Amino acid sequence: MFCDFFCSLIIWVVFSILKSSFFVTNTYVYVQPDKRDVVGLQEQVFVRKVIELHDKYMAYVNDCFVNHSLFHKALKEAFEVFCNKGVSGSSSAELLATFCDNILKKGGSEKLSDEAIEETLEKVVRLLAYISDKDLFAEFYRKKLARRLLFDKSANDDHERSILTKLKQQCGGQFTSKMEGMVTDLTLARENHSGFEEYLNSNPNANPGIDLTVTVLTTGFWPSYKSFDLNLPAEMVKCVEVFKDFYETKTKHRKLTWIYSLGTCNINGKFDSKTIELIVTTYQVPLPPLDEKKKVIEDVDKDRRYAIDASIVRIMKSRKVLGHQQLVMECVEQLGRMFKPDFKAIKKRIEDLITRDYLERDKENPNMFRYLA
Structure with missing residues (x-):
């Protein structure tokens, strides 16, 4: 019994050290400057380094710690914190979308064999699992996919379909439905x-x-x-x-x-x-890059409002009466696969649904809501 306790204690200590190592190493990669001045190259190098770092620590977990679940948890928690930080004013979601674009378009900065492209795309999709704002990645990726398809910049149709399959397996059919429709339109x-x-x-x-x-x-x-x-x-x-x-x-x-x-x-x-x-x-009305980025974020915010509304209505239709805190928690849980909803945003959507007669506050307890059929 003492041996089991001692072994568990050792595992916990190593787990804590390894988790701290993830944070320290990730922060080191995060702040390292690149002296080259090519536009966008620093971001490409950054994503490539994150992939290499993930491979390195995943090998440690698999080989040195025999796939122990505690060390998988340490890696997951560390990368979730790290991968949700912005870099040079860009979100990780945008950086991953740009990285994929450079791999998939003709003349991109990433010159790889077909096998290396498939392997890299697989690793990018794994990193996406750590990012909260997956819907933001989807919108940036869709914009870049549109350019590749419409202006004949896509290097290989098979690779385009392959990453959509990987994204579908990771995030679900709804995540890729529009992108798959775009590829089908071109066919x-x-x-x-x-x-x-x-x-x-x-x-x-x-x-x-x-x-x-x-x-x-x-x-x-x-x-x-x-x-x-x-x-x-x-x-x-x-x-x-x-x-x-x-x-x-x-x-x-x-x-x-x-x-x-x-x-x-x-x-x-x-x-x-x-x-x-x-x-x-024929006729060109280009959007400056900053305006285009702003429009992407506005579009995502609009879609999120609709998603939060739909989630609240589904929950309340099922539960009929529910407290504010529990409603918020269930809403966050439902939407967590696509993005991490802000509590203030959920509260604002609840108030809007009340004004539109979908919900009402309990007269005796203002923190309780009733669904109005």
Whole structure:
């Protein structure tokens, strides 16, 4: 019995030392500056170092401490604290999304073999498990995925689908549903283009005389883009009308909204010495990086309000009457898989639901709420 107690005591002491070591080493990596001045490179190096650090300590836990649950707990708790700190004004969620983008896009700073890419993506998804704001990662990742897909910057379709599978296994189907829809849209767009070419071959009088490729996007899957009317040249107006006619042969119940800011035009410029192909935007309204980041955060905050509302209504519909503290705790537990809700935000949503007649306060105990059917 004394031996068992002594062994348990030793394990606890080693656990405490190892946990402290995690914090010290993580803080060391966190504050180390990188002397190179390439924009974004420090963040890439930071994520790479965190991956290496996680591999190192995971090997210790698996090999030296024979997979003991107490040491897995120490590693988990330390990385949860560390991975939820910001770096140079950016959240860990944004850094991981940017790191993935550099791996998956053409010409990215990470030059890896297919096997190394798969292994690295697997490790990034493991790190995501420690991050509270997974929904923020999802929104940043979705924006970057949209750029890769729409501007033909994705290096490999298989890798794009592979990381979505990993994210789905880690975070659930709802987490990746929009992203999977985006990838599917691009596959359907290629099939659509083949059908459009067949339509033009069957209707030579409709051919506008300009090579046209249209990507039809499903509104609910993609980030929102500004749409403005544009006075197109007559030749391009004909292109738009011809595609509308073709699209109506496939479906009559969908409305096309043209996003010219995402389009490009290839123009042959004929000069005295030679012909040069110019690639220009159809219409471009770029958002400055800071404004775009602000919009991502605003979109996530809006989605979180809806998620908190839905969670509160589900809980109260089931429980009918519940105290404030218990309602907040159950709401945090429900939403913890996607993000860590702020208590003040939950309180604010409760007050809003009261004004909208979903809930009411108990007249005798203001800390008790009743569900109104």
